[in-house]
Amino acid sequence: MSTVIVSQDEILRYNSILAYLKNEISARAEEKGRTLTYFIRTYGCQLNEADSEKLAGVFQDIGLIEAEENEAPDFLLLNTCTIRENADVRLFGNLGMYKTWKIQNPDMFIAVCGCMMKQQENVDKIKKSFPFVDACFGPADIHLFPSILEKKLNQRKRVFSISEEDYLVEDNCIPVKRKRKFRALVPIMYGCNNFCTYCVVPYTRGRERSRESGMILKQLEELASQGYQEVMLLGQNVNSYGKDREEEISFAELLEKAARIKGFSRIRFMTSHPKDISDEVIYTMQKYPNIERHLHLPMQSGSDRILKNMNRHYDQAQFLKTALKFRECLPDATLTTDIIVGFPGETEEDFQQTLEVIKKCKFDSAFTFQYSKRPGTKAASMPDQIPQDIVTERFGRLLELQNELTFESNRSVIGTTEEILIEGRSATAYNILTGRTRSNRLVNFSIPEGIKYQGKVIDTSDPSFDANQFEGVLAMVKLTGARPFSVEGELESFIDG
Numbered sequence: 001m002s003t004v005i006v007s008q009d010e011i012l013r014y015n016s017i018l019a020y021l022k023n024e025i026s027a028r029a030e031e032k033g034r035t036l037t038y039f040i041r042t043y044g045c046q047l048n049e050a051d052s053e054k055l056a057g058v059f060q061d062i063g064l065i066e067a068e069e070n071e072a073p074d075f076l077l078l079n080t081c082t083i084r085e086n087a088d089v090r091l092f093g094n095l096g097m098y099k100t101w102k103i104q105n106p107d108m109f110i111a112v113c114g115c116m117m118k119q120q121e122n123v124d125k126i127k128k129s130f131p132f133v134d135a136c137f138g139p140a141d142i143h144l145f146p147s148i149l150e151k152k153l154n155q156r157k158r159v160f161s162i163s164e165e166d167y168l169v170e171d172n173c174i175p176v177k178r179k180r181k182f183r184a185l186v187p188i189m190y191g192c193n194n195f196c197t198y199c200v201v202p203y204t205r206g207r208e209r210s211r212e213s214g215m216i217l218k219q220l221e222e223l224a225s226q227g228y229q230e231v232m233l234l235g236q237n238v239n240s241y242g243k244d245r246e247e248e249i250s251f252a253e254l255l256e257k258a259a260r261i262k263g264f265s266r267i268r269f270m271t272s273h274p275k276d277i278s279d280e281v282i283y284t285m286q287k288y289p290n291i292e293r294h295l296h297l298p299m300q301s302g303s304d305r306i307l308k309n310m311n312r313h314y315d316q317a318q319f320l321k322t323a324l325k326f327r328e329c330l331p332d333a334t335l336t337t338d339i340i341v342g343f344p345g346e347t348e349e350d351f352q353q354t355l356e357v358i359k360k361c362k363f364d365s366a367f368t369f370q371y372s373k374r375p376g377t378k379a380a381s382m383p384d385q386i387p388q389d390i391v392t393e394r395f396g397r398l399l400e401l402q403n404e405l406t407f408e409s410n411r412s413v414i415g416t417t418e419e420i421l422i423e424g425r426s427a428t429a430y431n432i433l434t435g436r437t438r439s440n441r442l443v444n445f446s447i448p449e450g451i452k453y454q455g456k457v458i459d460t461s462d463p464s465f466d467a468n469q470f471e472g473v474l475a476m477v478k479l480t481g482a483r484p485f486s487v488e489g490e491l492e493s494f495i496d497g
């Protein structure tokens with residue numbers, strides 16, 4: 001595979017198709033006597049979320065409106081992920097249900113995109129067994145979406161567009177419909193060069209391609225001027241940002257330039273690879289309070305032998321050095337991780353090493369996974385696959401330890417008052433707000449009587465009260481109680497409200 005740079009001019013050429021699509025959609029809407037709708041179902045990581053925001057941008061631009069999750073839309077897109085176990089079983093099962101929708105509305109457009117489309121067997125299966133699917137395209141082909149739609153609507157043929165190339169798209173001029181009004185997802189690089197032996201991402205998303213820093217910073221300035229409070233810099237391995245470019249720039253330098261842009265109250269980044277994170281990144285975090293007080297550092301295992309077999313290119317000592325340096329430099333920040341239990345060949349002693357590192361790092365939370373084979377990866381054919389009962393038993397012990405540490409971490413902030421970026425109403429009650437601290441801790445909090453917002457006292461018993469009106473607002477919240485995976489609090493005041 002080779003990297004192909006797609007210039008802004010080229011994107012604008014694809015975007016010129018949007019005018020044709022707008023006319024076509026408007027004619028169809030007139031025929032049906034209603035506005036046409038779309039829905040995108042997104043699986044997997046934040047990069048897929050960012051891709052879906054671009055695809056939604058195209059749909060909105062051509063005059064469609066978003067359908068409710070469970071109603072049949074006129075245009076349905078499934079943005080797939082290969083990370084989770086049995087992703088193919090789930091996808092093909094869901095497609096069966098969507099067939100019923102298509103029978104009821106034969107004009108319905110159904111497309112499948114994302115990482116699963118880089119696995120030829122999945123594309124072949126759709127071609128042969130799911131003739132009602134109108135289009136398939138890969139994660140590198142997002143910018144081609146207007147032309148894929150045009151081909152389908154104009155020529156009424158099925159479209160399969162799975163590029164072999166690793167496109168590097170300067171995507172400042174692709175329309176984007178952001179899911180959250182306060183958060184902008186900004187990919188700074190695509191792909192991964194690491195080939196961890198359990199992971200399919202380098203095969204589905206290609207080699208590392210960093211975007212030009214000038215284009216990223218221009219985009220960030222525009223987002224800040226549009227009022228976004230939070231920006232999330234995305235890449236599979238952000239710490240190797242710039243290594244593939246001629247311009248000399250590191251991730252720490254890009255982060256510093258981003259932090260100097262006026263307007264964002266929070267700058268986040270995801271994901272860091274322990275082998276590539278530099279001390280400069282930690283110092284930059286220390287220097288700029290608008291960079292989130294949180295580092296996600298995926299450890300995967302604490303055993304040198306397993307880390308080597310995973311092809312992670314660091315050992316326990318190196319991981320601990322980085323983690324403890326971060327703890328020392330930013331004592332008020334949170335440190336989170338990913339851990340895989342039951343990787344092929346993992347012994348009880350290896351597992352004990354993992355538990356030891358967890359105890360030393362005291363992770364504030366962790367995404368924990370039971371190892372499962374991913375077809376096409378090296379680890380899938382390794383000897384000594386661990387029997388499921390052993391994996392389950394170790395996983396139980398791991399959860400017990402980590403859950404206690406997470407709870408302890410949540411207890412440690414009780415009594416403090418923190419700045420919260422409100423995300424909306426909580427999942428449990430209409431009058432409880434939810435948001436995150438600067439260290440990415442989840443907080444659910446109540447609004448005591450007498451609190452004012454924009455000069456008016458808030459009345460949560462008023463039938464017109466809508467907690468979601470506070471999405472994107474900053475507030476000071478007193479943290480009053482710890483839950484195993486979140487913190488409870490009470491609103492003290494709104495900032496600028």
Ligand code: SF4
Nearest residue numbers: 192194195196199201
């Ligand atoms: S760093 Fe490893 S786990 Fe992460 S995307 Fe790359 S290959 Fe996969």
